[in-house]
Amino acid sequence: MSTACSAPTEPYGFVGWVTTSIDCQADIFSSGAFAALGAPGSTLSLILTGLLTIFVALIGYNMLFGRGLDVRSGTLAMVKIGAVMALATSWPVYHTLVYDVVTQAPGQIVAEIGRPSSLPGSDGTLTQRLDLADIALQQLMVLGPGEPRVEPGAFVSPAATAAFNAQALGGARVLFLLSTLAGIATVRIVAALMLALGPYFVAFLLFENTRSLLEGWIRVIAGATIGAIGVAVVLAFELSVLEPWLSTVLARRQGHEVLPAAPTELLVITALFALVIVAMLLASARLAGAFRLASWRAVPLRAKDPATVTTGSAIGRDRELAEMRSRATATANAIASLHQREAIGRELASRNRGRFELRPAGAGEKPATVGFDSLPTGRAFPRRGKGRASASARRRDRTI
Numbered sequence: 001m002s003t004a005c006s007a008p009t010e011p012y013g014f015v016g017w018v019t020t021s022i023d024c025q026a027d028i029f030s031s032g033a034f035a036a037l038g039a040p041g042s043t044l045s046l047i048l049t050g051l052l053t054i055f056v057a058l059i060g061y062n063m064l065f066g067r068g069l070d071v072r073s074g075t076l077a078m079v080k081i082g083a084v085m086a087l088a089t090s091w092p093v094y095h096t097l098v099y100d101v102v103t104q105a106p107g108q109i110v111a112e113i114g115r116p117s118s119l120p121g122s123d124g125t126l127t128q129r130l131d132l133a134d135i136a137l138q139q140l141m142v143l144g145p146g147e148p149r150v151e152p153g154a155f156v157s158p159a160a161t162a163a164f165n166a167q168a169l170g171g172a173r174v175l176f177l178l179s180t181l182a183g184i185a186t187v188r189i190v191a192a193l194m195l196a197l198g199p200y201f202v203a204f205l206l207f208e209n210t211r212s213l214l215e216g217w218i219r220v221i222a223g224a225t226i227g228a229i230g231v232a233v234v235l236a237f238e239l240s241v242l243e244p245w246l247s248t249v250l251a252r253r254q255g256h257e258v259l260p261a262a263p264t265e266l267l268v269i270t271a272l273f274a275l276v277i278v279a280m281l282l283a284s285a286r287l288a289g290a291f292r293l294a295s296w297r298a299v300p301l302r303a304k305d306p307a308t309v310t311t312g313s314a315i316g317r318d319r320e321l322a323e324m325r326s327r328a329t330a331t332a333n334a335i336a337s338l339h340q341r342e343a344i345g346r347e348l349a350s351r352n353r354g355r356f357e358l359r360p361a362g363a364g365e366k367p368a369t370v371g372f373d374s375l376p377t378g379r380a381f382p383r384r385g386k387g388r389a390s391a392s393a394r395r396r397d398r399t400i
Helices: 015-038 044-065 072-091 091-114 124-145 158-196 200-207 211-254 262-289 292-296 313-351 390-397
Strands: none
Touching: 015 072, 015 091, 015 124, 015 158, 015 200, 015 292, 044 072, 044 200, 072 091, 072 200, 091 158, 091 200, 091 211, 124 158, 124 211, 124 262, 158 200, 200 211, 211 262, 262 390
8 A cells, every 4th residue: 555646757737647646645545544444443443343242242132032043144144244344354355345346447337338439538548638638728729719800890899809719718628627627536536435434334234223324335336436437428428529629620720710619619518518527427426326225125134133133122022913913803803793784684684574575455454555665666656648548558557
């Protein structure tokens, strides 16, 4: 691990010098922080020792009450202890599994997806081509767009036009440098800070209640990695637009051609890609925020995981049993109520069965009648026309 960043030996431009310095300082910061946290007596060592002690103590406590670990839970507990110890205390393991993935993966992915389409800078020369574009912008500022011919008495004076052109060219270079360096520096510094604090968050893997902190750390790391890929792709697209435009404009200006629209066009191009870089960083953060490690919560470890079984586990089991009993009681009551309603319905049907039977009238008895309630719908008041009734209507009336 180096202790200081030396001056760049290669002839870098402004962009290359700034990005190289940021990369070197971020590397030293991450590695130095890990070395400091891994030293005996550090804050990390005390926290890690306390968490491991609590984790093992919970296992022993559950074994005293006959709630020991099965094969699956025991294996998972040992894997968690081994992963925490390896990633939080061993720099070679952490460097290979975490640091290299975060710092080297973006460049490799950009090279893999950019080479088939000949994307500028996908061959590892992005910083050098950004420096060449900045040099071309400086040359254009020196040459200027030329002195346009303005007729006397025109609405815009030559002095005002020259001032606007100078400000547009200067503002375009400022936007180009600011968007480029801000995009690269943001993702690199955020990644360096998260990598430096990584051992703290790795220790939170032991307990389910603190595992959300580890998930948040992974989401920030993923957002920085995706953001680095997105910024590199946006800068490559910007180079694909700027390089041919600048080469054409410089060639025409060296031929003493007046280009009054060049400053405005350049300002629009640089402002456009500055906004695209900001949008890419926001999209990367939003995408990383949607990550959820649901597989950890899908594993049913509540009854066996020593990190989740506490002194209140018996109360929780009693509550679950009480809920099961209440559900069983509610189901039994519903079934009994259904049977009771069916019995009442059968009894009412047997009582009312004799009311709708027609018996012939005997001696001294009135003819049997049927109440209107027992007649079918539409038969209580048979219709009769005003004129002569038909034979079928008379037969129908006799049957009622």
